[in-house]
Amino acid sequence: MPLPLYLLALAVFAMGTSEFMLAGLLPDIASDLGVPVGTAGLLTPAFAVGMTVGAPLMAGLARNRPGRSGLPASVLVFLAAHVVGATTVSFPVLVATRVAAALAYAGFLSVALTTATGLVPPDRKGRALAVLLSGTTVATVAGVPGGAVLGTLFGWRATFWAVAAVCLPAAIGIVKAIPARRVPEAAADGPALRSELAQLRRPRLLLVMLLGAVVNAATFAGFTFLAPVVTGTAGLDELWIPVALVLFGAGSFAGVTAAGRLSDRHPGPVVAVCGPLLLVGWPALAVLADRPVALLALVFVQGALSFALGSTLITRVLYEAAAAPTMAGSYATASLNVGAVLGPLIAAPTLDTAAGGLGPLWASGLLVLVALLVALPLRGVIAADRSGGVLR
Template sequence: MPLPLYLLALAVFAMGTSEFMLAGLVPDIASGLGVAVGTAGLLTSAFAVGMVVGAPLMAGLARTWPRRTALLGFVLLFAATHAVGAMTTSFSVLLATRVVAALANAGFLAVALTTAATMVPPDRKGRALAVLLSGTTVATIAGVPAGAVLGTMLGWRATFWAVAALCLPAALGVLRGVPARPLPGGTVDGPPLRSELARLRSPRLVLVMLVGALVNAATFASFTFLAPVVTDTAGLGKLWVPVALVLFGTGSFVGVTVAGRLSDQRPGLVIAAGGPLLLIGWPALAVLADRPVALLVLVFTQGALSFALGSTLITRVLYEAAGAPTMAGSYATAALNVGAAVGPFLAATTLGTRTGHLGPLWTSGLLVALALLGARVEQALTPLPCPSGTRRPTP
């Protein structure tokens, strides 16, 4: 894989760390800025909404820019918002910085996904995206725990400064490693924006996006509320929470890596083999959550299966949106973040029911069931013609 892919992954690591670490900082932020914990929780919602809206908006804005300019601008804006957030004493300002940071993150990821797919031969998109998304999985393994420790030792503002600092080598890597030429199609000779948006009328593309959103919703529904399962249901100490999160992150890294080698030519194999296992795994985790060893093993397994399917579906979105060369990455980004926003919301509604802390796990199982149903419908559709120069992955 080309070196610039790993430089892009470094920026994705910084942005993923910022997105995930906030859950552990909400109580300290609420105390430091004099707001209720529930109010401080709006920071997470604001980021998710910004990602969903920002992906197509920022990709459309930057479609005629040189890719280096777009990526560099987004990563520097992301760093600047964290510097402002680290210094502010106003919750309103901090909330605004999270929205702007999400827009920058969404724009960067949308352009990076499209850029990564153009750095390799058409039949190796899956492997390229696996490298790029490894930044997110490593963030769950190392970045989030490190941010939690840093926040505990030096306060939540230190974590914001750390993310801002981490963006600087990523920006240097983009400057030195990413070609300056525009994205394919982002010129006067490329397809107009209206033509690229028209790809969203493709039932096959919309279904792949929907399935990806459902799988990601299932992932975040349980990941967001994993801590009380570890401490209350399994009866483990609080120190086991980061252990469980690291196991989930390690599993996700393994899943992305393995699926990256299969998602170009055999995506159907990943979905057919991994989908039912993922479907069984969430209820199994709910039933066995009071057994610590089984809990930790299943957390690792579910992380691997969730990200294996998720990364494969991202690759499928890019294949199906091949006629939208500058907007395809934004479609994948928006779908994933719709899932990231909806999943925890649905899971939260179950916490007050008889299922208690296990409600999110059952919710994840239901969401995966819906995703597999959508996948069956998508496979039944007549395949669209392959764009010139690409190979459609085997269903």
């Protein structure tokens, strides 16, 4: 894989760390800025909504900019948002910086997805996507726990400064390493924006995006509320929460890496194997949550299966949106983040049911079931050959 891919992954690592790091920082932020913890919790959905809305918006605005200039510009805006966030004493300003950071991340990821796949031969899109998304999985393994440690030792602002510090070398490296105007082609040389947006009327593309969103919703429904399961049902000390998060992240890294080698040529088997295993895995996690060893083992397995399946489906979105070269990445990004927003919203009410803290795990299983039912009529779309064509 070419060096620019790894530089893009470094930027995704910094941005992914920022996306997930607030879970362990909210009490300190609330205390420092004088707001309730519940109010501070608005920072998380503000980021996710910014990502969902920003993906197509920023991709459309960046159509006339080659990746070499648009990508570092997004990283620098992201950096600036964190500098302001690290220095502000106003909660509304902090919310604004989270929205600005989300818009920058959405713009970056939308362009990076198409840029990454353009750096490799057409039949290696899945492997390129795996390298890019490894930045997110490494963020869950190292970045988020590391941010929590920084926040504990030096305060929540230190974590914001650390994210900003990682962004700078990533931006410089991208400028130096991304070939000029190689990918994506300038909008003037490709399809008109109206033509690219018209691809969203294609049922196959919409169904694959829906499938990716539902699978990601299942992932975030369980992952978001994992901490109460660790300390409540399993009866483990709070120090085991980062251990569980690291295991989930390590599993997700393994899953993305394995799927990257299979999603181009054998996407059908990936879905056929991972889907049913996920359907069994989430309820099994709920049933065995009171057994710490089983809980931690299943957390790793569910992370691997979730990200293997999710990254494969996002690869299919890029294949199905091949006629929208500058917007395809935004469609994939929007699909991911719709799931990231809906998953916790669907899972949260289950905490007040008889299932209690295990409710989100059962909700994840139900969402996987919905995804598999959606996938049944999509067998021909998912089972694609190495060039992106459909195997009949």
